[in-house]
Amino acid sequence: MxxxxxxxxxxxxxxxxxxxxxxxxxxxxxxxxxxxxxxxxxxxxxxxxxxxxxxxxxxxxxxxxxxxxxxxxxxxxLTPRQQTASEAQSIAVLPFENLSGIAGQAYYSNGLAEELIVNLSRIADLRVVSRAASFSVAQSASDPRQVARELGVSYLVDGSVRREGQTLRITAALIDGANGENIWADSYAGAEADVFDFQERVLSELVRVLSVRLSKQERERLGIRGTRDVDAFDNYLRGKELAGFLTASQNERAEEAFSEAIRRDPDYAAAHAQLSIVLSMRAEYGWTSDVANSLARAAQHAERAVALSPDLPFAHFALGRLLSRSFIADLAGASAEFERAIELDPNYTDAYAFYAIVQVANGRAEEGLNTIAEALARNPVPPYWYYMPLGLANFYLGDYDAAEAALTELLERNPNLQNALRILIATYGHMGRLDDAEWLVMEYEALGVPATITEIMQVINIEHPPYRKAVIDGLRLAGIPE
Known part of the structure; x- marks a missing residue:
């Protein structure tokens, strides 16, 4: 460039x-x-x-x-600084600085930044970088120009939050990524209960300053969605932080926070959706002995979220995610939910990535490859699990070099991901790289799981006969016993 x-x-x-x-x-x-x-x-x-x-x-x-x-x-x-309203502009929201002097308040400042990301993402004429990408790069670079280059965006939003008792002081600024100068800034100081009004004001001002074109549907959907209850909102943000730790104890605390948010506001759709994912993950990670009950409650809250707010992308994502899991496996239903989430939020890269997994599992590797390519194009710093659908799609399409590259990248970030190890062993089998396959088998068995074709195929979440045959053939070529 x-x-x-x-x-x-x-x-x-x-x-x-x-x-x-x-x-x-x-x-x-x-x-x-x-x-x-x-x-x-x-x-x-x-x-x-x-x-x-x-x-x-x-x-x-x-x-x-x-x-x-x-x-x-x-x-x-496209001459400098002369973009038209119809052009898709790129923007990243950085984590808001916590000025409260209490480390435990970081969930609130980061939560406000993430809520802004969610709302901006629903505008088709904006390309909004995901939270994971923008927060990750912001931690490693302090110069806004460098952050903008690494994220591939034209603009950054930065801010700070000071929360003391029932009072707030919030600042937000729009920064030109090319020169690091502020284009716009705003601040609020007052009661915590007015945080929703400030969020709406910031969103409206960003749309105005960037001259973003909004469709009628976007204008109707734009704005702060969910609750006007301060305590419900606080518990919602706290629950999101706890859920992100991915441990059994924090999962339980996240459930408590989301449940309290729902108790305070029973119609809080986003809280229902988040609680659904918490309960689903509890079953997926083996953090409960009553899997059936956890899944039933997860389905109840996901469906409730969609019913309460049919135009909330995250509600459809939560339901689609649940339907895509192996213990339910309603691939048609999951596809419909992910498609709706993407329609409502064209920047929802996690929805693209999950949809790609569903497409591959449903025997549509070509479509899955295109979908995950779209997710990677929109997310310059993708999480490790995006490389799973990329590796799977290429494997089932017979592009073993591309599959090996994606799965290797995945395992460098998460060496113990069993499904990636299984597919990479089969990949090496097809490539004739038997030494690499043998080494990987030892790593796989070191995780305490048997490396036989029968055992492996019992846990492979793929039903499409040609794809199952491709895995079995690769495992046999790699020397895996029946």
Whole structure:
């Protein structure tokens, strides 16, 4: 970008958008023809297109011309600081600084920043970086220009929160990522009960300053959703922090916080959705002896969330996530919920990633590859688990090099993820890398699980017969006993 467009204001979004459109144009062939080369870029395999059919080669040539034309036009038209309202702008919200002097209050300041991310994400003309990405980069870089470069955004929102008793002092500022200068700032000092009004004011001002175009539906949905009860809101933010620790004890405390939020406001849809995920994870991680009861309650709260707020993306995500789990496995229902979540929030990268898992499990690896590619394009600092659907999709499509790269990246971040180890063993089998497979089998068995084809296939969450056969064949080639 720096070498081609030194003096113009063009973000990586232009390239990402073109790649996304080319994938759609190529359809099912996209996974094989247009490949992501880790840490380098994209590779278009024209020779493969020629070998497959002449008409496809024509499509590829048109796609190449299209991307060159669009990128060239972007370079000519996008002069510094002269963006039109119709252009998708990119923004990241950084964690708000906790000025309360009490470390235990960080959940509240971070929670306010995350709520702003949620609301901005629902605007189609904004590309909003996920909380995980923006918070992670902010911890490692202090210069706003560096943070903006690493996140690939044009703007940053920064702020601070001082909470003392029933009073609040909140500041928020919009920063130009190119030069680090403030474009807009606002502050509030007063009663904690007025925090909702301040949130709405900040959101409206950001939309105004960025000249963001809103559809009628977005205007109707825009704003602070959920509760007006201060204590319910506080318990909701506290519960989200506790749930993120992923331990049995914190899971129980998170349930208590969300339950209290619901007791204070029974119609708090987001709290119902969060409680559903907490209960589902309790069953998934083996933190309860009564799995059936946990799942039944999770379903009850997820369905309640959707009923209370049909236009809340997170409600549909919570229900879709539950339906996608192996102990329920309603893939059609999960797909519908994830599609609705993405429709309501085009920036909901976790919904893209979960939807990709469902597509692969349902025998639609090509679609899954396109979906996870969209998630990775929208999230510059993806969590480790995004590489699971990426690895699975490439494995089932027979691209073992790409599968190995994704699964290796995943295991570098989480070495004990059993399903990734199983698929990577099968990948090495197909690649003929028996020494690597043997080493990985020892790591797998060191986790206390047997490495036999029968045992492995009992826990593989894939029912599509050709995909199951691909795993079995790879395991046999790797030398795994029956």
């Amino acid at each position: 720096e070498r081609v467009w030194t003096d113009t204001h063009v973000t990586d979004d232009s390239l990402v958008q073109c790649i996304s459109e080319i994938r759609k144009a190529l359809g099912p062939e996209a996974g094989a023809l247009l490949r992501t080369v880790p840490k380098q870029g994209y590779r278009l395999d024209v020779s493969l297109a020629r070998a497959r059919r002449p008409s496809l080669l024509t499509t590829v040539r048109i796609a190449v011309l299209a991307i060159l034309a669009v990128l060239a036009l972007s370079a000519l038209l």
